[in-house]
Amino acid sequence: xxxxxxxxxxxxxxxxxxxxxxxxxxxxxxxxxxxxxxxxxxxxxxxxxxxxxxxxxxxxxxxxxxxxxxxxxxxxxxxxxxxxxxxxxxxxxxxxxxxxxxxxxxxxxxxxxxxxxxxxxxxxxxxxxx
Numbered sequence: 001x002x003x004x005x006x007x008x009x010x011x012x013x014x015x016x017x018x019x020x021x022x023x024x025x026x027x028x029x030x031x032x033x034x035x036x037x038x039x040x041x042x043x044x045x046x047x048x049x050x051x052x053x054x055x056x057x058x059x060x061x062x063x064x065x066x067x068x069x070x071x072x073x074x075x076x077x078x079x080x081x082x083x084x085x086x087x088x089x090x091x092x093x094x095x096x097x098x099x100x101x102x103x104x105x106x107x108x109x110x111x112x113x114x115x116x117x118x119x120x121x122x123x124x125x126x127x128x129x130x
């Protein structure tokens with residue numbers, strides 16, 4: 001079902017602003033490299049939830065799978081093989097595989113489930129078990 005949901009819209013804007021600040025102001029490696037990866041999973045999730053009212057677990061799992069897919073593309077140096085020079089595309093695709101990124105994405109996934117379990121009281125979260 002497609003619907004516009006304000007709370008997810010504002011969450012997306014906030015997370016996007018935080019991610020831009022992390023990238024622009026070059027915070028320490030932990031914030032930029034690990035915390036930023038946790039937040040990017042939340043960012044993708046909240047963006048999808050603006051428009052899609054679907055099972056929380058399905059959307060969160062899809063976002064996690066997509067993040068893992070992009071990370072594994074880095075393992076095969078896709079950006080280099082495609083000779084991508086756009087700075088924005090390089091930031092989105094990344095260029096270096098890091099197994100810690102996989103851990104960060106998984107923590108972001110768990111954080112989504114925890115937040116949704118805590119703050120949503122509807123049919124969407126009935127299948128979430130922590």
